[in-house]
Amino acid sequence: MKNNKKINICIMGATGLIGQAFVNILSSHPVFQISSLTGSKTGIGEKYRDSVNWTLPFDFPDKSGDLIINKPDIRSLKNRGVQIVFSALPSDIAGEIEDDLRKEGFYVFSNAGAHRYDPDVPIIVPDTNPGSIKLIEEQGFPKNGFIITNPNCSTAGLVVALAPLKKFGIKEVTVSTYQAISGAGYPGLSAMDISGNVIPHIEGEEEKIEKETKKILGISPEILATCVRVPTLYGHLETVWVDFSNSPGIDDILEAWTNSIPEFNLPSLTDRSVKYLTGQRSLNNHISFRGNPPGMQVYTGGLKRKGEKIGFNLLVNNLVRGGAGGSVANAELFQEIYGRSK
Numbered sequence: 001m002k003n004n005k006k007i008n009i010c011i012m013g014a015t016g017l018i019g020q021a022f023v024n025i026l027s028s029h030p031v032f033q034i035s036s037l038t039g040s041k042t043g044i045g046e047k048y049r050d051s052v053n054w055t056l057p058f059d060f061p062d063k064s065g066d067l068i069i070n071k072p073d074i075r076s077l078k079n080r081g082v083q084i085v086f087s088a089l090p091s092d093i094a095g096e097i098e099d100d101l102r103k104e105g106f107y108v109f110s111n112a113g114a115h116r117y118d119p120d121v122p123i124i125v126p127d128t129n130p131g132s133i134k135l136i137e138e139q140g141f142p143k144n145g146f147i148i149t150n151p152n153c154s155t156a157g158l159v160v161a162l163a164p165l166k167k168f169g170i171k172e173v174t175v176s177t178y179q180a181i182s183g184a185g186y187p188g189l190s191a192m193d194i195s196g197n198v199i200p201h202i203e204g205e206e207e208k209i210e211k212e213t214k215k216i217l218g219i220s221p222e223i224l225a226t227c228v229r230v231p232t233l234y235g236h237l238e239t240v241w242v243d244f245s246n247s248p249g250i251d252d253i254l255e256a257w258t259n260s261i262p263e264f265n266l267p268s269l270t271d272r273s274v275k276y277l278t279g280q281r282s283l284n285n286h287i288s289f290r291g292n293p294p295g296m297q298v299y300t301g302g303l304k305r306k307g308e309k310i311g312f313n314l315l316v317n318n319l320v321r322g323g324a325g326g327s328v329a330n331a332e333l334f335q336e337i338y339g340r341s342k
């Protein structure tokens with residue numbers, strides 16, 4: 001990091017699940033400090049500890065408990081010296097608010113889908129396509145603010161596993177997801193719908209995987225996605241089959257993942273992007289918060305080959321790598337490349 005002074009940040013949607021993951025990470029971050037939290041109308045004026053229903057499997061970060069929940073109000077953000085806004089807002093709300101923030105010169109790092117497909121807004125996974133950050137210059141940076149998005153949670157894991165394999169010529173990807181209920185936010189799905197049940201449809205998810213994978217990797221393979229909601233709490237499992245032009249063997253794939261060292265050494269990234277686990281039972285949802293930092297490791301397992309196709313399984317933590325952690329790593333990447341005060 002080029003700048004030692006901590007940067008004031010705001011978390012919008014701090015009481016939701018992604019918001020909680022943000023608060024957990026940013027309550028003790030080397031570069032950023034929380035100076036404002038926002039929620040919807042219900043919690044305005046309350047202390048964070050009284051307003052949030054803390055569900056993450058981490059101790060509540062006491063340091064942030066007395067912060068007061070504010071309205072998402074631009075003037076108050078300016079008064080607090082906020083430079084960076086992390087958005088964990090529902091997509092239908094995020095579009096307009098994030099636009100207003102950008103117009104007012106804020107640097108917005110968003111989890112919401114509202115701006116992901118704007119041609120001048122990058123979707124960044126910082127150990128996969130860090131170079132895409134240059135798109136913020138098309139939004140008018142450094143004169144103006146900008147929006148940087150991270151992908152939807154399933155795509156975040158998929159592109160991390162596929163990026164080191166691009167050199168083998170990816171022709172087609174067939175992916176089936178087994179997505180945890182926390183992916184639907186809090187309170188999320190009705191207990192009657194998901195208890196002891198699987199739901200083979202998640203609105204808009206298959207289209208997101210297809211579009212976002214292509215935008216991030218900068219290639220256009222055929223992508224056949226099926227998305228299923230399963231009654232697990234955290235972590236999305238995915239089964240993947242990839243058809244390659246250059247016929248890599250199992251050892252070539254393993255070597256590519258072993259060498260998946262991020263180009264930028266950022267506090268929120270793991271040493272290696274992909275960790276391959278041997279053993280049929282190693283890869284399962286219970287390990288999704290493991291790794292260093294917790295929840296940022298993308299795990300793969302179960303490699304197999306049939307003809308020209310390679311199959312494997314992967315696990316991504318939807319709230320951290322697929323959500324808040326990915327966004328924080330994007331802000332670290334921004335600081336690393338452009339780091340300076342507004």
Ligand SMILES: NC(=O)c1ccc[n+]([C@@H]2O[C@H](COP(=O)([O-])OP(=O)(O)OC[C@H]3O[C@@H](n4cnc5c(N)ncnc54)[C@H](OP(=O)(O)O)[C@@H]3O)[C@@H](O)[C@H]2O)c1
Nearest residue numbers: 013015016017018039040088089091111112183185186318
């Ligand atoms: N969950 C995941 O795994 C995941 C992964 C990647 C991306 N995302 C995306 O990240 C965003 C947040 O997801 P989430 O799962 O954290 O959702 P969530 O649990 O439903 O949280 C939504 C947050 O937004 C606030 N909010 C709702 N309506 C608002 C309004 N009208 N004005 C201001 N604030 C409002 C809520 O405040 P109250 O608590 O006061 O209602 C809450 O803090 C979504 O865009 C989602 O698509 C989610």
